[in-house]
Amino acid sequence: MPSQIYLGFIRLPLLLRTFIIAISSIIIFGIIVHFIEPDSFPTIFDGIWWAIITASTVGYGDFFPSSIFGRLAGILLILSSAGFLSSFFVALATTAATRQNDYLEGKAIFRGKNHYIIVGWNERSKEVVQSLLIKQKTVSITLIDASLTKNPLPNHNIHFVKGVANQDSTLLQANIENATKVIITADTNLGEMQADMNSILTLLAVKGLNPNVETIIEILTNDQIANAKRAGADEIIQTNILTSFVIHQSINSQDMVTSFLDLLYQLSEEKITFKEADIDELNKDYTSLGMKYLEEGMTLLGVKRGGATILNPPKPFAIEKKDQLILIT
Structure with a gap:
């Protein structure tokens, strides 16, 4: 039985072991000095108080031993417990510094919930992070990247994880x-x-660990769009299509490109929302519904029906059940 207790004690973290030894010594010497000099230390608490003050080398002087045995107890207390107590505070400071470095270097585990995970640190993800921090101040963001050496935004609500995102250990x-x-x-x-x-x-790794999480993936080639859908992507962003469109239009008309980019900048400052059609909006004409939203200060851009997005639909066009209205609020 004693050997099992000893083995269990040895397995404890160093910080906890040092604290237990220091506190145990202080309590033991506090009790001993109470029985050695009951007049100088009327209660056990007074003895423990003196032991704490002595071991921490503060020395208020409100309690002190006067006998030889009491002073010998004080000497032994300083030689033993003071060292352990100092070691505890040193270990505590070291642990705090190590933990802080782990956060900066991407080694710490994120323990929050309902957070966003962004894979890859680049100009696009940087803009997304900054936009989220401005518009959703309470959102928690976890950044996964293998190339960074430390958290790129340590002063913001960003938890950095250094590692390869397709590995289970990194995602966990x-x-x-x-x-x-x-x-x-x-x-x-x-x-x-x-x-x-x-x-x-x-x-695939993300969906394997959490099938219900909403995923947005950036795809560069048309050939891989089908594979991304098969893998379970909820939204697919084809950045090369937008880039090709801008380059192609700039060949024909620079004014069109400028206007298009200005429109994108303005939309980024507004809020585009998807709103499911209300019961009283079903079977209504798209044009009359658009006028109604204009009077309310919103613009009806189009309708998302199933997997298709219909902008400026041909007349007549009636709103059906499960249609999602695309609005600028």
Whole structure:
């Protein structure tokens, strides 16, 4: 039995072991000095108080031993407990510094819930993070990246995890099981096909650990769109299509490109929402419904019906059940 207690004590963390030894010594010497000099230390608490003050080398002087045996107890207390107490505070400071370094270097586990996970640190993910921090001040964000050496935004509500996102250990460190949304950006340091395969592999790992989490994935090549859908992507962002459109339009008309980009900037400052059609809006004409929302200060851009997005639908166009209205509020 004593050997089992000893082995269990040895397995405790160093910080906890040091604290237990220091506190036990202080209590024991406090009790001893009470029985040695009951006149100088009327209660056990007075003895423990004196032991704490003596071991911490503060020395208030409100209680002190006057006999030889009492002073010998004080000497033994200083030689034993003071060292353990100092070691405890040193270990405590070291543990705090190590924990802080773990957070900065991406080694700490994220223990929050309902957070966003962003995979990859680049200009696109940087803009997404900054936008989320401005518009949703209470949101928690976990960033996964293998190339960074430390948290790029240590003064913000960003938890950094250093690692490869398609590995289970990395995703579990980011607490994927309790995440609300995962945004997977393409690694532009790789070729387009390799970047897409890497993103899809990450998507498969994410869905394997949390099938219900909402996922947004950036795909660079058209050939991999079907694979991303098969892997369970909820939203697919084709950044190359937008880039190709802007370049193509700039060849024909610079004014059109400028207006298009201005529109995108303005939309980024507003809020585009998807609203399911109300019961009283069913079977109503799209044009009359658009006028109604204009009077309320909103603009009806189009309708999302199933997997199709219909902008400026042809007349006549009636709203059906489960249609989602695309509005600028």
